[in-house]
Amino acid sequence: MKQALDLYCRLLEALCALLMLGMVLLVFGNVVLRYFFQTGWLISEELSRWMFVWMVFLGAVVALREDRHLGTHMLVARLPAWGRQICLLIAQVSMLGISWLLLSGSWSQFLVNQGTNAPVSGLPVSYFYLSGVVFAASAMALIGGALLRSSADLLFGKRVVNQH
Numbered sequence: 112m113k114q115a116l117d118l119y120c121r122l123l124e125a126l127c128a129l130l131m132l133g134m135v136l137l138v139f140g141n142v143v144l145r146y147f148f149q150t151g152w153l154i155s156e157e158l159s160r161w162m163f164v165w166m167v168f169l170g171a172v173v174a175l176r177e178d179r180h181l182g183t184h185m186l187v188a189r190l191p192a193w194g195r196q197i198c199l200l201i202a203q204v205s206m207l208g209i210s211w212l213l214l215s216g217s218w219s220q221f222l223v224n225q226g227t228n229a230p231v232s233g234l235p236v237s238y239f240y241l242s243g244v245v246f247a248a249s250a251m252a253l254i255g256g257a258l259l260r261s262s263a264d265l266l267f268g269k270r271v272v273n274q275h
Contacts, residue, residue, distance in 0.1 A: 116253075120176050123169045130166040134159045157231045161239055168246035175253050196265050203258040210250040217243030 141155035174180055187198050220240040227236040263269070 116176065119249075120173050123173050127166050127170050127173070130162045130169075134162045134166070137162075153231050157229055161229075161234075164239065165242045168242040171246055172249040172253070175250055193265075196261065199261050200258070200265065203254055203261060207251060207254045207258060210247045210254060213243055214247030214251065217241070217247060 137152065137155045137159045141151045145151045171180075187195050190198065217240050221237045221244060224236040224240060228234065229236055229239075
């Protein structure tokens with residue numbers, strides 16, 4: 112399972128790199144066209160915005176997998192080991208609930224916008240909201256697995272949360 116998650120995150124990192132490259136090419140190309148030729152790509156702004164949103168959501172999955180999100184380590188480090196474990200469980204349950212809200216909201220927006228096309232590119236606007244669905248589903252899988260491990264650790268006393 113760990114190998115599958117590692118492969119998935121490497122794929123997401125590669126997609127983020129490709130999206131960043133696409134954004135740079137679109138925006139820089141548009142700047143050059145506007146500065147030197149007094150013209151530009153109409154699609155540049157719209158596609159680069161979509162690429163940015165997708166890159167942020169995919170990158171957030173990788174950050175979640177690597178435990179790189181912001182935390183309150185100064186506060187949690189002062190707690191005893193059992194307190195750190197309880198705080199971790201509360202945080203994981205909260206994140207799972209918030210991810211569910213994001214998943215259901217993004218899915219609703221995906222369905223609502225299936226018949227709507229973007230003004231310049233003509234792409235279905237539902238693809239824009241699919242980024243939230245991909246993030247939330249991935250986050251729920253990662254957080255759910257971490258919650259199961261944390262719960263088992265608390266019940267069986269196997270390990271405690273690191274102080275970082």
